[in-house]
Amino acid sequence: MSAMPPGNPASNPFVTSPTYLMACQQLRNVARAISLDPGLTDRLMTPKRSQVVAIPVRMEDGRTETFVGYRVQHSLTSGPSKGGLRYAKNVDLGEVAALAMWMSWKCGIMNLPFGGAKGGIAVDPAELKGGEKERLTRRFTDEIQNIIGPRVDVMAPDMGTDEQTMAWIYDTYSMKVGYACPEIVTGKPVELGGCVGRKEATGRGVVYCITEAFNELDIRPETATAVVQGFGNVGSVTCEELVKLGVKVVAVGDRYGSIRNARGIDIPQLLNYAARNPRKTIVGFPGAEAIPDAELLTTPCTVLVPAALERVITAENAGQLRCRVLAEAANGPTDPEADAIISNSDIFVIPDILCNAGGVTVSYFEWVQDLAQFMWDEEEVNSQLKKQMLRAFHRVRAEAKARNFGNRLAALSLGVQKVATEKQKRGLYP
Numbered sequence: 001m002s003a004m005p006p007g008n009p010a011s012n013p014f015v016t017s018p019t020y021l022m023a024c025q026q027l028r029n030v031a032r033a034i035s036l037d038p039g040l041t042d043r044l045m046t047p048k049r050s051q052v053v054a055i056p057v058r059m060e061d062g063r064t065e066t067f068v069g070y071r072v073q074h075s076l077t078s079g080p081s082k083g084g085l086r087y088a089k090n091v092d093l094g095e096v097a098a099l100a101m102w103m104s105w106k107c108g109i110m111n112l113p114f115g116g117a118k119g120g121i122a123v124d125p126a127e128l129k130g131g132e133k134e135r136l137t138r139r140f141t142d143e144i145q146n147i148i149g150p151r152v153d154v155m156a157p158d159m160g161t162d163e164q165t166m167a168w169i170y171d172t173y174s175m176k177v178g179y180a181c182p183e184i185v186t187g188k189p190v191e192l193g194g195c196v197g198r199k200e201a202t203g204r205g206v207v208y209c210i211t212e213a214f215n216e217l218d219i220r221p222e223t224a225t226a227v228v229q230g231f232g233n234v235g236s237v238t239c240e241e242l243v244k245l246g247v248k249v250v251a252v253g254d255r256y257g258s259i260r261n262a263r264g265i266d267i268p269q270l271l272n273y274a275a276r277n278p279r280k281t282i283v284g285f286p287g288a289e290a291i292p293d294a295e296l297l298t299t300p301c302t303v304l305v306p307a308a309l310e311r312v313i314t315a316e317n318a319g320q321l322r323c324r325v326l327a328e329a330a331n332g333p334t335d336p337e338a339d340a341i342i343s344n345s346d347i348f349v350i351p352d353i354l355c356n357a358g359g360v361t362v363s364y365f366e367w368v369q370d371l372a373q374f375m376w377d378e379e380e381v382n383s384q385l386k387k388q389m390l391r392a393f394h395r396v397r398a399e400a401k402a403r404n405f406g407n408r409l410a411a412l413s414l415g416v417q418k419v420a421t422e423k424q425k426r427g428l429y430p
C-alpha cells in the first residue's frame, strides 16, 4: 500500500513536505494493522480544510514585508478543531497539515471533544523587532477570521509563540465580534481567562509519562540521567520537573548549541542564565562544557527527551541512541526509518501523541472554564491532568500488549480508531 495520500501527487499541495509524508506513512501503517476501511483512511490522510494567507506587515524600518501563514483543520468530527500556532522560518503547508493530523490522534487518545488543527507562519520570531510580532499576529488573525471561532477552531501556543501571542489573537478576535471572547484561544495569560498550569502542562505531562515508564522498567529516578533537546517552554519545564523527581539532567541543547555536564546541570541556574541572555540561549553557560550538536542525542542517558523539532532522529543516528527511554516531547521527532531501527532495540518509546498531550489536555480545561466562566485552582488542574495522562498512558500500554504492537502503533491505533469510529457513527465521513 502506498504511503501517498489520495489525489494527483503533482498538484497535491501537502506532499512536498517530508513531515506530511511521514504522518501519511504512520497512518497507512496503523490502518493496515487495524484493518481500517481504505476509503476512510484516504479521508483521514486529507485535511478537511486549509487556508493559506498573505500577511503584509509594516516593519520597524518602514518597509512592508509579506509573510505567508497557514491554518489547517484536519478534522472537525469530534468538536471544534484544536491545535497550536507555530512561528518558524521554514514552516510550510505540508508540515502544518502533518501537525494537524497528529493533533487529531492526540485528542483521540485523550478522549477530548476536539478535532485536530495547526497553524504556522513562515517567520523566524527571533528576527522580529519592536511591534512586528504583534502586527503579524493581529493581521494573521484578521485573515483567518472566517474559519476560526470558539465552536469552530481554537488556537494555542506552539514553537515560537506564547501567552502574549494568544492575548493578541484574543483581543483581535474580540474586537471583531464586539464582545470579550476568551474561549477563542487557550494558553493565554491567566489575567485574561487563561488556565493556571497551562504553561507548564506539556512538560508536566511528559514527566508523568516518564515516571510511569520508570515504574514499569523498575528504574529509580534518583539513579536516572536525562538529555533534553530544546530549552523553550516544553524543554525547560521538563528539565525542572525531572530535577524535582531526582533525575540528573546531563545535557541540554537549543538552536545555538549544546552543553553537557556529567555531574548534572544546575537547571535553576541555567534558566536564570538563558533568561538574562539577549538571545535567550543556553550556550556559554559556565556550569557545563560545549559539545557538538550531533553528540547531544547520542549522549548516554536513561531518558532522552527531544523537545524541539520534528525528524531529528533518523536512520543516521537511531542506531547510536544510548537511552533506555525515549520520551517524545516534540511532535514527530522520530522518522519512520528510525522508528523501525528503534523497535528492534530495548528502547521504551513514549510516542509524541501521548507524551506531549498534557498541553492540549489543559487547553481543554481552559476552554471549558472560559465557556462556563468558572475557574479552577492549580491543584484541581494538576490533579486532573495527572489523572488523564496516567489513564492515557495505561490505555496505550494495554493496547500494545493486547495487540502485540509497539507503543507508537498502539497510540496511533487508539487515536485513529476514536476519530474513525465517530466518523462512521455520524454516517458519511464528515
Ligand SMILES: NC(=O)C1=CN([C@@H]2O[C@H](COP(=O)(O)OP(=O)(O)OC[C@H]3O[C@@H](n4cnc5c(N)ncnc54)[C@H](OP(=O)(O)O)[C@@H]3O)[C@@H](O)[C@H]2O)C=CC1
Pocket (backbone or CB within 6 Å): 157, 158, 159, 160, 161, 202, 229, 230, 231, 232, 233, 234, 235, 253, 254, 255, 256, 280, 281, 307, 308, 309, 310, 329, 330, 331, 356, 357, 359, 360
Ligand atoms: N507548547 C506546547 O504546549 C506544546 C508544544 N509541543 C511541541 O514541543 C516542541 C517544542 O515546543 P515549545 O517548547 O512550545 O517551543 P519553544 O519555541 O518554546 O521552544 C523551542 C525550543 O527548540 C529549540 N530549537 C529550535 N530549533 C532548534 C534546533 N535546530 N536544534 C535544537 N533546538 C532547537 C529552541 O531554541 P531557540 O530558543 O534557541 O530558538 C527552543 O529552545 C515542538 O515540537 C512543539 O510542537 C507539543 C505539545 C504542546
Ligand SMILES: O=C(O)CCC(=O)C(=O)O
Pocket (backbone or CB within 6 Å): 082, 083, 084, 085, 103, 106, 154, 155, 156, 157, 158, 186, 187, 331, 356, 357, 359, 360, 361, 363
Ligand atoms: O494546546 C493546544 O491546543 C495544542 C497544543 C499543541 O499544539 C500540540 O499539542 O502540539
